[in-house]
Amino acid sequence: xxxxxxxxxxxxxxxxxxxxxxxxxxxxxxxxxxxxxxxxxxxxxxxxxxxxxxxxxxxxxxxxxxxxxxxxxxxxxxxxxxxxxxxxxxxxxxxxxxxxxxxxxxxxxxxxxxxxxxxxxxxxxxxxxxxxxxxxxxxxxxxxxxxxxxxxxxxxxxxxxxxxxxxxxxxxxxxxxxxxxxxxxxxxxxxxxxxxxxxxxxxxxxxxxxxxxxxxxxxxxxxxxxxxxxxxxxxxxxxxxxxxxxxxxxxxxxxxxxxxxxxxxxxxxxxxxxxxxxxxxxxxxxxx
Numbered sequence: 315x316x317x318x319x320x321x322x323x324x325x326x327x328x329x330x331x332x333x334x335x336x337x338x339x340x341x342x343x344x345x346x347x348x349x350x351x352x353x354x355x356x357x358x359x360x361x362x363x364x365x366x367x368x369x370x371x372x373x374x375x376x377x378x379x380x381x382x383x384x385x386x387x388x389x390x391x392x393x394x395x396x397x398x399x400x401x402x403x404x405x406x407x408x409x410x411x412x413x414x415x416x417x418x419x420x421x422x423x424x425x426x427x428x429x430x431x432x433x434x435x436x437x438x439x440x441x442x443x444x445x446x447x448x449x450x451x452x453x454x455x456x457x458x459x460x461x462x463x464x465x466x467x468x469x470x471x472x473x474x475x476x477x478x479x480x481x482x483x484x485x486x487x488x489x490x491x492x493x494x495x496x497x498x499x500x501x502x503x504x505x506x507x508x509x510x511x512x513x514x515x516x517x518x519x520x521x522x523x524x525x526x527x528x529x530x531x532x533x534x535x536x537x538x539x540x541x542x543x544x545x546x547x548x549x550x551x552x553x554x555x556x557x558x559x560x561x562x563x564x565x566x567x568x569x570x571x572x573x574x575x576x577x578x579x580x581x582x583x584x585x586x587x588x589x590x591x592x593x594x595x596x597x598x599x600x601x602x
Contacts, residue, residue, distance in 0.1 A: 334566070338567065441508070
């Protein structure tokens, strides 16, 4: 039951009706027995500044930010955390007595997902497939964890080269055509293989990045940030090859839990959040 003491939080974006965050966050809040409420709020581009001021005036303790506002919102904040500044995008804002700080919790969500499975990327040879929307957070997370080497495999090297150049101030990153012999030669030493492309995502589930699995070690940890379907063809092939695998559910739940921790200092139970996510994705499956 919501009361006059209920503390408000939410997510802004446009469109926003598809957001899974309310179901996920409210499930965690309910399981923890906390007096918070999390809602989705549509905000048009031209209303972003007014929305930020309004949320601050209304005393929202924090809010998530999704497309198309992750970059534009930065000019309306008082402070930007290092991760968000380096990545160039904010997905969570904390309101502390009217002082707004922007964060990017994708970094923590991505890394914590692996660590909860007992895998640490520190000192490992990592290969990242694709360099799309989430790639900058993934790259920065791997750099912070001090991976030994990082290779990015893509179909268009020239397009991705500027991203690698930007992060090379922190570590050397090699960008290779994933169809090339040079890329294939990197696969046997890979201890961490990550798919950040949309290949294999519902409804086109018969697609996956071009990987020569005969060259991949069965000891490699394989991570696909896609969470629909729960097991992509990429992960299925990796599992059958003997690799440990992880899908994108852990990253999505992890970034949401980290945002709540930043806003409140409290930890939400992740399993109810994950169950609500699965239920929202497959409402007729009968699975929680």
